[in-house]
Amino acid sequence: MNEQITAGQWKKMRGSLKSWWGRLTDDDFDWISGEKDKLVGLIQEKYGQTRDQAQQEVERRLREYDAGGAISGITAKAQEFGETATTKAKEAVQSARSYLQEKDYADMADDVTHLVRSYPIQALLIGIGIGYLLARSTKR
Secondary structure, X not given: OXXXXXXXXXXXXXXXXXXXXXXXXXXXXXXXXXXXHHHHHHHHHHHOOOHHHHHHHHHHHHHHHXXXXXXXXXXXHHHHHHHHHHHHHHHHHHHHHHHHHHOOHHHHHHHHHHHHHHOHHHHHHHHHHHHHHHHHHOOO
16 A cells, blocks of 8 residues: 655654654655655665564654644644633633722622622632731731
């Protein structure tokens, strides 16, 4: 089976392939031009391997290369997550800003009272945390 690697992939892969198989020249890579069978044949010839050994080596290296692609996919997902988090944070700040502009102190006090009654344990923990931070900041 003569599998063809796309031209774009081949250009990206050449650097990795050169580091893996240093005996292959630029002319060899131009001749291979993304054909897996040609790569296996040259590995077999230049490194004195059997066809099966060369095939296994090429398959292993291509899987390694694909695993590196998975890492870049993870990086892209992390970047997308970061952008989403940034957008959500900006929306939260805008929402808080509009809340503070629309409400007066009496309304805010009523909202805080409602939150403390709804979530007493969380409110207690937040109060302890704020108290700790205040005590620590005045301890100079």
